[in-house]
Amino acid sequence: MYKRKILTSGAICILLGYVNTSYADQTQRLGDVSNPKQQFKIAMEQLENQNLSTTDFRKGFKWLRLSAALQYPEAQYTLGFYHQLGIDGTEQDYYKAVALYESAAGEGHLAAQFQLSSLLLNQGLPTYDPERGLYWLTRAAQQNDTVSQYSLAVLYRDKQPETQENLSQYLEWLTRSAENGYRKAQYTLGSYYIEDNEQTFDLNKAFHWFHEAAEQGDADSQYNLALIYEQQGAGLAHQEQAVYWFSQASEQGMPGAMFNLGRRYLLGRGIEQNINEGLALVRAAAKSGNPAAQTMLGSYHIQGQLLEKNYEKAMQLYKTAAKHAYPEAQYQLALMFARGQGVQKSEKQAVHWISKAAELNHPMAQYGLGAYLINGVGVEQDMFLAAYWISLAAAQGQEHAVKARDSVLQNLNAQELKSLNSKLKHGSSVTMPVK
Numbered sequence: 142m143y144k145r146k147i148l149t150s151g152a153i154c155i156l157l158g159y160v161n162t163s164y165a166d167q168t169q170r171l172g173d174v175s176n177p178k179q180q181f182k183i184a185m186e187q188l189e190n191q192n193l194s195t196t197d198f199r200k201g202f203k204w205l206r207l208s209a210a211l212q213y214p215e216a217q218y219t220l221g222f223y224h225q226l227g228i229d230g231t232e233q234d235y236y237k238a239v240a241l242y243e244s245a246a247g248e249g250h251l252a253a254q255f256q257l258s259s260l261l262l263n264q265g266l267p268t269y270d271p272e273r274g275l276y277w278l279t280r281a282a283q284q285n286d287t288v289s290q291y292s293l294a295v296l297y298r299d300k301q302p303e304t305q306e307n308l309s310q311y312l313e314w315l316t317r318s319a320e321n322g323y324r325k326a327q328y329t330l331g332s333y334y335i336e337d338n339e340q341t342f343d344l345n346k347a348f349h350w351f352h353e354a355a356e357q358g359d360a361d362s363q364y365n366l367a368l369i370y371e372q373q374g375a376g377l378a379h380q381e382q383a384v385y386w387f388s389q390a391s392e393q394g395m396p397g398a399m400f401n402l403g404r405r406y407l408l409g410r411g412i413e414q415n416i417n418e419g420l421a422l423v424r425a426a427a428k429s430g431n432p433a434a435q436t437m438l439g440s441y442h443i444q445g446q447l448l449e450k451n452y453e454k455a456m457q458l459y460k461t462a463a464k465h466a467y468p469e470a471q472y473q474l475a476l477m478f479a480r481g482q483g484v485q486k487s488e489k490q491a492v493h494w495i496s497k498a499a500e501l502n503h504p505m506a507q508y509g510l511g512a513y514l515i516n517g518v519g520v521e522q523d524m525f526l527a528a529y530w531i532s533l534a535a536a537q538g539q540e541h542a543v544k545a546r547d548s549v550l551q552n553l554n555a556q557e558l559k560s561l562n563s564k565l566k567h568g569s570s571v572t573m574p575v576k
Contacts, residue, residue, distance in 0.1 A: 452483020488519030
C-alpha cells in the first residue's frame with residue numbers, strides 16, 4: 142500500500158499556517174491556560190524552538206499532553222506521531238498512537254484518519270486490524286484527499302479474493318484521485334487502459350490520463366505519451382510531439398526515453414540528425430541498464446558501424462541485455478555462437494540462446510529454432526517441435542516461416558497435426574529435446 146510521508150511537528154505547523162513567534166511568558170504554569178488550542182500553540186512554540194533546552198522541551202511536551210487530554214485533535218495527532226515513532230525520548234507505543242489518532246480522526250482530522258489507517262492496515266504491526274483500517278482510510282478518501290483515494294484504490298485492487306465489486310471500487314477511487322489531480326493515480330489509470338485486456342483497452346482514455354500526469358512532470362507518463370504519439374502515425378506533428386515528450390522524460394534520466402531520443406538523433410527521425418548526441422544518449426541509456434540500448438551498441442560493434450568493430454564488447458553488451466530477458470540480445474548471441482564471431486563456434490550455445498529468444502516470442506528466433514530442429518543441428522531432430530515454432534513465427538508474419546510452414550506440416554501425421562493445433566490454440570508449453 143502507498144504510504145504517505147509522515148510530517149514532522151514543524152511541518153504540521155507550517156501546514157496550519159502557523160508562524161513561530163516567541164511566547165511572551167515561557168514560565169507559564171499549566172493551570173494558567175485552559176483553552177486546549179492555546180495550550181497546543183504554547184507546546185509547539187516550545188517544541189519547535191531550535192535552542193530548546195531539555196527542561197523547556199519537557200515543559201512543551203507537558204503542554205502538548207494537556208492539550209491532547211482535553212481532546213484537541215491537532216494535539217492528539219501530534220502526540221500520536223510522537224508515540225508512533227518513539228522520537229525525542231517518547232515511548233514507542235503503537236496502541237497509544239492508535240488511540241490518539243482515532244480520537245482525532247473521529248473529529249474529522251484528515252491526517253489522523255490516514256495515519257490511523259496505515260497503522261491498522263500494516264500486517265507487521267500488533268495493531269493490525271484490516272476492517273477498521275479500511276473504514277478510516279475510506280473516511281479520509283471521502284474528504285477528497287487524493288493520496289487517501291489512491292491508497293484506497295490500491296487496497297481494493299490487491300484485496301483477496303478478487304471480485305467484480307473490488308474491481309469497481311478500485312476504478313472508482315482511482316478515477317476520483319486522478320480527477321482530483323494526483324499524478325500517480327493518473328499514470329496508474331492510464332496504464333490500466335492500455336493493459337492487454339480487450340474489455341478495458343481504451344487508447345483515448347490512456348492518452349488523456351498520461352497527458353494529465355505528463356503535464357505534471359511524471360516521467361513514466363511522458364514516456365508512454367511519447368510512445369503513443371510515435372505509434373499514431375508518421376505525420377510530422379505526431380513525431381514532433383514524440384520527440385518533445387521523449388526529451389522531457391530523458392531530462393529526468395529515464396533510460397527508455399534516453400534510448401528512444403538517442404535513436405531518433407541517430408536516424409534523424411522527427412529531429413535533425415546528430416550522431417554524437419545520439420550515441421551519447423544511447424550510451425547513457427545502456428549504462429543505466431536499458432537492454433535495447435545495450436543491444437543497439439552491441440550491434441554497432443558487430444557491424445563496425447559508428448563504433449569500432451569489437452566482438453568482445455558486443456558479446457559483453459549482448460550478455461548484459463540477455464540477462465534482462467531481452468529477446469533481441471538473446472537472438473544476437475545465438476548468431477554470434479552460430480558464426481563463431483569472437484567466440485568458438487558452438488551450435489549447442491546457439492540453440493540455447495535462440496531457444497530463450499523464441500520463448501519470448503521473437504519471430505526470427507522462432508523460425509531459426511524451427512530450422513535447427515528440422516536439421517537436428519545442435520539439438521535432436523524433432524519435426525513436431527519444428528512445426529510448432531515455425532507456425533508461431535508464421536502467425537507473426539515472419540516471411541521465411543510463412544513460406545516454410547506448409548512443407549513442414551506435411552511431415553506430420555493426422556494425430557500430430559491435431560496435437561499441434563491444440564498446442565497453438567491453447568498456448569501450451571513444449572519441452573525441448575536435448576542432443
